Amino acid sequence: MKKLFLTAFILAFQSAQAETINVADHGILPGTDVSQKVNELLASLKGKADITLVFPKGTYEFYPENAVEIYRAVTNHDNGPKRIAFPVFGYEDFTLEGSGSTFMFHGRMSPIVVEGSSGVILQNFSIDWETPFHHELKVLERNEADNSFVAEISPMKYGFEIKDQKLFFNHYDWQDEIGQNVAFDPKTNAPLWDTQLYQLRGKQAKATKLGENTVSLKNATKVPPPVGAVICTYGNAPTNRLAQAIHLDRTKNTRIENVTVYAAGGMALIAERSENIELDKVIVTSTDERTLATRADATHFLRCKGLVDVRNCRFEHMADDGINVHGVYIKINEYKGNRTFLCEINHRQQLGLIFAEAGDKVAITSRETVLPIYETTVEKVEIHDESLLSITVAEVPDDLPAGLLSMENLSWYPDLVFKNNVIRDNRARSALISTKGKVLVEDNVFSSQMHGILIEGDNNSWYESGGVRDITIQNNVFENIGYGKGSGYPLYISPLLREEQRLGDEKYHRNIRFRNNRLKSFNGLLVHGLSVEGLEITGNIVTKDSLYPKWSELPAIDLNYCEDITIEGNRFEGFDFPIRAAISEDTEEVKFVENPGIER
Structure with a gap:
């Protein structure tokens, strides 16, 4: 009581x-x-x-x-x-x-x-x-003979200015030149097929004002964009984020x-x-x-x-990805002794991040192979400035390996449930997933200009860490992935390596299941995999669609340096060009059965 x-x-x-x-x-x-x-x-x-x-x-x-x-x-x-x-x-x-x-x-x-x-x-x-952070140029006329076009500019609240034939866009209290941009197709509400043909080139462009909100641009693109196209330009780094x-x-x-x-x-x-x-x-x-x-x-x-x-x-309608889930690599610049490393944050748009705190589990990794070498626990972090920090750990290996090293925080990777969502009509990818947590991607619709789902990890560009360990991608719909130029895969798995980097003895990614998905495809592509252990590609149905030009030079399934692979019960329907699987000699333990419409 x-x-x-x-x-x-x-x-x-x-x-x-x-x-x-x-x-x-x-x-x-x-x-x-x-x-x-x-x-x-x-x-x-x-x-x-x-x-x-x-x-x-x-x-x-x-x-x-x-x-x-x-x-x-x-x-x-x-x-x-x-x-x-x-x-x-x-x-x-x-x-x-x-x-x-x-x-x-x-x-x-x-x-x-x-x-x-x-x-x-x-x-x-x-x-x-x-008023948004970008301007939109709607193409009214085009002239292939002199590579020019006429466009209407919006929004017009703050107007635009032309100085020495250079176009500047006015905002609330700042001004942007022609910067990063992407051309959209008003018929699909998505970026145009091969949209890079119509990318504005600020330095070459010669602008002439024709009216209050109209401008003529010459040599601004490789070829004049089609009438009706909308080019969205949003300034340059470092002021456009x-x-x-x-x-x-x-x-x-x-x-x-x-x-x-x-x-x-x-x-x-x-x-x-x-x-x-x-x-x-x-x-x-x-x-x-x-x-x-x-x-x-x-x-x-x-x-x-x-x-x-x-x-x-x-x-x-974003200018970048739908979702991105990952960790981060930071450089180890020097071992100072007493279990302490001087480290550096790599990318300028990660400066000031909290990489680790006492109690976090971290891995010392190779910057050559992007693979883990030794796991330990953080005891102390000393911040020197936005880029430099000293990290003292509980233990270090008796002999630190030679070569360039990084550090990865193993404590801060989430599980992910991504269910019943729609990602479409955006520049770049639908989803980037590089988390070591358990992942379920189910019952979604994806349609993106580049790869559909990118499982990457890199120690050279954005320094986004995370060799995956447990991902299930099932019962999703993929619609015409890769319409940027035709080479995008619904599922693309690969660490991003520079020329001086190399694949290590172990595989970078593990345990990925791509099951029972439905794909409308103009290019016939399905999965690309590099350095994967445990990959299941089963029960997927790929149907030919004619919205975009066909692309037949790449293999539908392209696997290199993988092991423990199951490719079973996938079906390709309606394609009038060869659909093939390219599986390298260094890919081991492959089961390939009952996949009508695709040849190995």
Whole structure:
């Protein structure tokens, strides 16, 4: 009886502590700049738990001038001072309830930053910018004879300028030259077939203003783009990834539900060193009057752990990938003795990341073979600056191996469930998965310009670590993967190696199952694999589709330096060119049976 009474008392006490706040009671109203008032309200709630902040439905404006400014290191973006609308720092059980509202941003702002918080729920709102971070050039006329075209430019609020025949785009308080760009097809809402033919070349382009929002461009592309095409240009690094929409940093148990992101000067969601993240009915898409949504990935998870659970989401019209889940390699510059290594963060858009803390399990790895050599535990980390750090570990091998070395954090790899989602009409890939956790990719629809699912890992470019250990990819639909130029595979598995790097004695990836997927394909491609142990390709049905030109030079299944392979019960239907499997002599233990329509 006492126990029941105590339980009831605790529940009643917890309920009494919960607080729901209507922001209208604090003068936060639609149609006005609410940046400062939201900052002040959040600051006043510091130290409280179980808070629900309710925005009555409306459009709330956020301008950078009155928002708090904090220097932020944001992985896969450019570091610097960020103007933040919702700085959710150090909260427990905090809910941001949008009630269907639109949060409308102006200029370079970071809408939502959640740091060092647990139990945060973000739900029922959309994020947009009055003017996005890119400009769109709709082709009105083309002239092959002099390699020129006429285009209409939008948005026009801040206009554009031509200086010495160079085109500049005006934004809120900055100006961009022609930068990174991609051409979209209005008929498919996806990047054009062989879109690189129509990539704007800023240095060669000669611009002439024809009207208030029309311009003629000569020698701007290899060939003039087709009439109706929309070229989206979004500036150059390092200034075109400064304003992600949502940033999760050292969070635990975060849920994002019924949230739509229409634009961002970076990724829609970037999460780092966070544990347990749920996404349900999150949409990344463009508005009706725009072609492009976010400047970069829809979602990106770096050095996370626990479970990343993504369901019922739709990611489309991004200028980069749909989802990317991975770890990171850092260089070992020097062994200082006393079990201490001087290390360096490699990529400029990873500077300032928290690589490890005491108690984390790490691996010393070869930078030549990208394979692990020795596992140990971190005892101490000393940060010298954004790129240099010293790491003291519990044990080191008696004889450190010769050659260039790296370090990989083994404690921060999540499990991933990616189920019932749609990724389509974006530049780049649908999904990049390089986590050592258990992965299920099921009941999704993928249609991307490059590879569908890329399982990579590299120690030379983005330094994205993670030889996979347990991945099941099943019951998905792949539609015309690789329409960028025709060479994209629905599943592409391979470490990314420089010329001076080499494959090691062990395989980099392990235990990958690609089962019972349905593929509409113009090129007949299925799986490419390099350095994989334990690969199952079974029960997949590939049907010929004629939306894009056929591509018949690559093998449908291409395996090199693999072992323990099962290829069984796959079927290719309707292809009018040879479908073949190329399996190298150094690929061992191959079972290849009952695969109608493909020859070995």
